[in-house]
Amino acid sequence: MSKVLAFVCIPLLTSALSAQVVTGSVRDLGSGDPLYGAVVTLVASDTTVVRSGTSDSLGTYRINAPGGRAYRLRVTRVGFAPFEIAKLDLIRDSIVSRDVFLKPQPAMLPSVDISEKPIVTTTAANPHKFDLFLERRARGFGFFLTHDEIKSKNVYKLQQLLQSVPGIKVRQDRLRWLLQSQHCPGKGIPGAGDDPSRRPIIFIDGHLTKGIEQLDLVDASQIEGLEVYQGGAELPAEAIGQACFAIFIWLRTIGP
Numbered sequence: 651m652s653k654v655l656a657f658v659c660i661p662l663l664t665s666a667l668s669a670q671v672v673t674g675s676v677r678d679l680g681s682g683d684p685l686y687g688a689v690v691t692l693v694a695s696d697t698t699v700v701r702s703g704t705s706d707s708l709g710t711y712r713i714n715a716p717g718g719r720a721y722r723l724r725v726t727r728v729g730f731a732p733f734e735i736a737k738l739d740l741i742r743d744s745i746v747s748r749d750v751f752l753k754p755q756p757a758m759l760p761s762v763d764i765s766e767k768p769i770v771t772t773t774a775a776n777p778h779k780f781d782l783f784l785e786r787r788a789r790g791f792g793f794f795l796t797h798d799e800i801k802s803k804n805v806y807k808l809q810q811l812l813q814s815v816p817g818i819k820v821r822q823d824r825l826r827w828l829l830q831s832q833h834c835p836g837k838g839i840p841g842a843g844d845d846p847s848r849r850p851i852i853f854i855d856g857h858l859t860k861g862i863e864q865l866d867l868v869d870a871s872q873i874e875g876l877e878v879y880q881g882g883a884e885l886p887a888e889a890i891g892q893a894c895f896a897i898f899i900w901l902r903t904i905g906p
Contacts, residue, residue, distance in 0.1 A: 670715040670740040672748060676705045676725060679751040684709025688727040688752065689883070691790075692738075695720065699790055702883045718742035731755040782856070783875040783900055786886060793878040797902065800870055811870045812897075817880050829862050833880035834894035850895040853888070868899060875900040 676688040690711045691702040700721065705711045715721065723735040730752035740746055787794045793815050805811050809827055813820045821828045830848035852859045854868070877898035879885050889896040 670718050670742065671712060671745045672715060672723065672738070672740070673710070673712045673745060674748040674750065675709040676711065676727070676750050676752060677709055678730075679753045682751075685727055685730070685752060688725055688730075691724040691726075693722040693724055695722075702791060702881070704883055715740050718744070723748060725750050725752065727752060729754060780875055780900055783877060783898075786877060791879070791884045793880075795873075795876040797874045800873055800876065803870075805870050808865050808868050808870050808873075811873075811876070812865075812878075815878050818878070826863075829865075831880040831895040848895060849893070850897045851889060851893040853896065853898045855899070855901055858888075858892075865897075868901070872901050873899055874902045 672690075672692060676685045676690070677683060678685055684707070685705055686707050686709065688705040688709075688711070689702060690705065690713060692700045692713055692715055694700050701713045701715060703711050703713045718740050721738045721740060723738045725733045731754075733750055733752055735748065738746065738748070783794070786792065795811075800811060803811065803814060805814070809820050809829075812818050812829065817832045819830050819832060821830075829850055830845060831850065832848075834848045850862065852862060852864055854864065875898075877896075877900075879889065879896045879898075880894070882890070882894055885894075885896055886898075
């Protein structure tokens with residue numbers, strides 16, 4: 651007996667809701683069992699990742715959308731074929747329910763010829779160190795800037811560069827500057843004060859630093875690659891459980 655995918659749109663008539671919500675469950679198409687750890691992503695029409703989350707132990711997920719408009723809903727999990735809803739219309743102040751059944755698919759890893767040199771689309775600064783940046787950028791989660799993209803912004807201070815990243819608020823406080831993410835939950839208004847729950851953790855060349863004070867030592871022109879993650883669903887493995895907001899900086903070591 652084949653399973654039927656049921657899509658139900660439940661508009662919320664009350665005006666108490668201040669955002670649009672996408673919710674539902676992710677299950678195995680063959681067994682019907684709930685799937686834990688499936689990545690559910692809300693994608694804008696220009697392919698920008700708007701929000702993302704993961705399914706819990708019951709297979710359920712919930713994503714708060716920033717506005718009432720049309721999106722794509724993408725669901726992926728290792729061992730299953732990806733699934734995508736091409737058009738998901740979110741009405742202002744509404745809840746939309748989408749239950750998804752994923753078809754099992756063995757994970758196939760590409761073969762590697764170790765006799766060939768890896769293809770690196772960076773400058774000669776340090777391509778091997780930069781491989782992790784390229785790998786994570788290909789996944790589609792987070793915000794990324796290469797050296798050439800940073801150079802095109804014509805900024806020299808790292809504070810100015812981070813201010814240009816959507817969702818980040820930079821504020822000067824006497825001799826120090828405060829850095830917070832609007833996408834992290836906290837007690838105060840995002841960007842209005844020093845909320846520790848919205849502070850980032852900083853990795854420089856893959857090593858966790860002591861704090862944002864280390865950013866004062868980095869000039870924007872020294873950066874080969876910048877990664878910014880805001881929200882627990884985006885964080886790479888080494889940052890999970892440590893903060894909601896993480897910045898990875900890869901420095902240039904040789905060359906101009």
